């Protein structure tokens with residue numbers, strides 16, 4: 001399907017008219033020039049004038065074709081140029097190729113020949129643009145983030161990360177939302193022997209099956225509706241490097257088996273192709289689902305799970321490493337102060353106590369957001385309780401308490417009971433909603449003397 005703007009530059013008006021008519025009828029936008037200087041003037045004075053292709057004659061009066069080409073290359077280095085030469089002037093054809101023309105065609109030519117050349121030149125331009133986009137995305141996404149911690153709990157995770165980074169093993173990162181899984185994935189790549197190669201990431205939950213497959217494996221032109229050009233997949237783009245598969249728990253079974261083949265056989269087939277390609281890629285995957293349960297319930301392939309699960313890293317939730325709260329809070333205060341061009345460098349005791357008591361269901365991402373908001377709102381250099389949109393206990397204080405007792409314990413007790421009831425006393429689900437472990441919930445139930453009706457869920 002043609003697209004784009006083509007420029008024709010030739011002093012023979014007959015040819016210009018003829019080509020314009022044909023290209024127009026094929027759906028291209030066409031601009032015509034009958035001498036080189038007028039074209040150069042336009043390119044020079046109008047930087048927004050960015051055509052997709054130039055078809056240029058080499059034998060023109062006035063400023064000659066070679067000179068025109070040389071200047072066009074200076075003004076629009078990316079513009080593909082197809083040169084038309086008269087039969088017998090092979091020298092100028094060769095010179096134009098040396099100057100960077102994409103191809104040349106000898107007059108007189110059958111129109112099909114020209115169209116074939118134009119097609120290839122345009123397709124190449126689209127591919128180049130696509131590659132450039134991929135590279136830009138890559139550059140913006142490769143800065144390894146700074147990992148802040150002091151707790152011994154996180155120290156273990158961090159040491160393990162560095163240790164396994166050096167190996168070639170595929171790694172699974174399993175943890176609650178916002179615990180820093182992506183940060184760990186980056187750390188693995190940038191501490192591995194593959195650090196000079198690409199680190200690419202893809203979110204399996206964000207794309208439809210078809211798109212995810214073609215993004216991973218690439219596709220041939222016409223492989224499906226909308227596949228206008230042949231495109232490389234991430235497996236090829238990141239060859240020698242690391243591919244981070246985020247939210248792998250959301251990948252469909254069909255794609256899981258294709259991924260298994262990549263891991264086991266180190267090969268894959270682009271969409272719409274029958275050709276088998278080899279790949280050299282390290283896979284790091286992350287999920288906030290319990291993959292064991294997904295396997296037990298038939299939503300995740302067991303063999304793939306075992307392949308990925310050779311090494312699992314589990315960043316602990318923030319509430320299980322409260323020592324990290326202060327350094328993380330200071331880190332985010334510093335970062336957002338700098339970004340907002342403010343100086344917010346202290347925090348009141350009350351505010352700090354509140355942060356320490358809160359149970360952080362959204363983990364570090366939630367802390368990051370809350371500190372960002374507080375820095376924006378702060379009228380002084382200090383973060384105070386009123387700038388924090390959280391309350392202790394469960395995150396949302398229960399407004400009414402029958403006995404008028406709104407001590408922390410009482411609010412927490414009521415809230416736990418309410419969530420338990422709402423979930424038919426299903427303990428695991430309740431624990432997940434409250435953002436605590438099953439063990440913590442059991443302890444609280446015992447501490448508060450809550451009664452669980454018989455016949456209720458005691459499920460895992």
Ligand SMILES: Nc1ncnc2c1ncn2[C@@H]1O[C@H](COP(=O)(O)OP(=O)(O)OP(=O)(O)O)[C@@H](O)[C@H]1O
Pocket residue numbers: 145146147148149175176177178179180181182183184288328331364365368
């Ligand atoms: N130890 C840490 N030090 C500094 N910043 C951190 C740390 N851990 C996480 N963060 C920051 O917290 C935010 C959330 O981290 P990240 O995106 O890695 O979490 P995630 O586990 O992938 O979350 P989700 O499951 O929601 O995708 C990011 O902005 C990250 O930079």
Ligand SMILES: [Mg+2]
Pocket residue numbers: 181182246
């Ligand atoms: Mg993530």
